[in-house]
Amino acid sequence: MYDFSADSADCARAIEAGLSDYLSGARLSGPGPAADRVIAAMRHGSLEGGKRLRPLLVRQAAAIFSVPRDAALQAGMAVEMVHCYSLIHDDLPAMDDDDLRRGRPTVHKAYDEATAILAGDALLTHAFAILAAPACHDDAEVRIRLVAELALGSGAGGMVGGQMRDIEGETSGFTEAEIATMQAMKTGALIRASVRMGAILGGADPRALSALTAYAEAAGRAFQLADDILDVTATSEAMGKATGKDAALGKQTVVARLGLEGARAMLNATVHEAISALRTFGPRADGLRATAHYFASREK
C-alpha cells in the first residue's frame, strides 16, 4: 500500500540533504573555487522549503520501472534546482517583484538583485552539471537524454517561454487557448520533464513514455488549476507568499472564467484524466496516482 505522506516526506528529506551537500562547495568547483556569496544565495533560494513535488514525480515515475529511490535522487535534484532558479528570477523586481517566498525574504531581498540573478544562473547551470556526472546514472546515453529533456522542458519552448507569454499576456490580454498554452509551458513543462526523466531513468519503452507523458500533461493542468483556486481561497499566511495576485492583476485564470465551483469540477475531471493514463501500469504507479489526487486536495 503506497503511503503518500511518508514517501513525499522521505523525498523532501533526501532532496534537502542532497542539495545541501551539493551546495556545500566541493562539487561546485570549476577552474576556480566557487564564490562564497553566490553559494550562500543559491542555498537561500533552494534549501529549507518547498514541497519538492518535481523530484517526487521523478522518483514515482522511476518506481514504475523498479528504479530504487536513491537512483532517482540526482535527477530529482537537477529538476528542483531548475525550479528554484526560476523562482529566484521570477521574484526579481523586473519580473513579479515579490518580497516573500515560502515565508522568507526572496533572494534579491536577502542579498541584492545582482546576486539573485547570478545565483539563479548558477543553479540552472549546475542542474546540468549534476545530470552530466556519472553519479546520476551509469549510462552516458541515459544522462544525455536527461539533459535534453530538462533543457527543452525549461527553455524557450517550455518554462521560460511560458513565463515570457505570461508577461506578454498581462499587457495585451489572452484568449482561452493562449492561457492554456502559457500554463502548459510555464508550470506544465517542468512537471512533464520530471515525469519523463523518471521514465528515462527506468528505460521506459516509447509506449510507456507516451502514457506517462499523457499523465504528466494532465497532472500539470491539475496542478495549475489547484494553484489558481488557492490563489482565490487561501490566505497569504498559509501559502507563505502573496495571494490574490491573479485577481489584482486581472489575470484570466480558469477561476475568473468558470467561477470557483466550475474550476473545482474541472480540477477533478483533470485528475481523473491523469489517472486514466496510468491504467496499464498496475500498483507500481500508485505513487503517481497519489500525487494526482494530492493536487486536487492540497491546501497550500
Next chain:
Amino acid sequence: MYDFSADSADCARAIEAGLSDYLSGARLSGPGPAADRVIAAMRHGSLEGGKRLRPLLVRQAAAIFSVPRDAALQAGMAVEMVHCYSLIHDDLPAMDDDDLRRGRPTVHKAYDEATAILAGDALLTHAFAILAAPACHDDAEVRIRLVAELALGSGAGGMVGGQMRDIEGETSGFTEAEIATMQAMKTGALIRASVRMGAILGGADPRALSALTAYAEAAGRAFQLADDILDVTATSEAMGKATGKDAALGKQTVVARLGLEGARAMLNATVHEAISALRTFGPRADGLRATAHYFASREK
C-alpha cells in the same frame, strides 16, 4: 600555412548562420512553441556581432585531432550562447548597467529587463540542449563530457563565480591574488572550457588535454590583459562599448598596478607561455598559436 583572418572569418560566418538557424524556432520548441518575444531577444543578444573567439578556439583545438570544422560547429554554438547570455545578464541595470554592446542597444534597452533576464536564461538552457542533441557528436559519452565541461566552466566555480567575485571586489577591494582568481574565473574559465571542448571532440588523451588546458589558461590571461590594456588605450567607438570604466570604478587591473608598458610586457610573456604549451603538437596547432598572437595584437 594557417591563415588566421580567413579561418576566423569563416568561423564567425558559420556561427552566425548556425545560431540564426537554431534561433529561428523549430529546434527551440519544447512542450510548446517557443515564445516569439524571447526568440527575438535571444537573436538580438547573439546575432550580428562578436568575434566568435570561443567557437574559434573550439574549432582550432579540435583541428589538432583532425576533427573537421563542421563537426566542431554545434559545440562552438553552445559556448557562444553561454558567452552571449553572460553579456546580456552582465549588462542589466542591477549588474554593469550598460546601454551599449557591440555598438547597439543592450537587450534590456531594446526590449525590457524581464525579457533580457529570460532571454539570457533561455540561451544558457539551450546551450545544453545543443550539446545533448545527436547533431553535436555521434557518441553520447563525448556529448555528456561536453555538457560537464561547459557547466563547470560557466558555473559557480567558473564564469558566474568570477562575475560574483568581481562585484564583491568593487566594494571590498582586492588583493593581487584575488584579482588573478577572479579573472581566471570570469573570463578565463569559458576560454578554458572552449579549448577543452575542442580537445574532447577530438578524443584527446589525458596528456594532450593537460597540455591544451595549460595553453588555455595562459591564453585566457592574455585575453584579459589585452582587455585591460584596451580599456585604457581604445576609444569607445572602436570597441563598440564603454571604455575607461575600469579606471572610473577604481578597479585594480594589471594596468593600474604595472603601468601600460609593464602590462604589455606581461601580455607578451603570457602569449609566449601559451604557445610553449603547444610544443608537442606540430603544425596542426597553428590555429591556436595564431589566436594567442592575435590576443597580443588585437585593437578591439
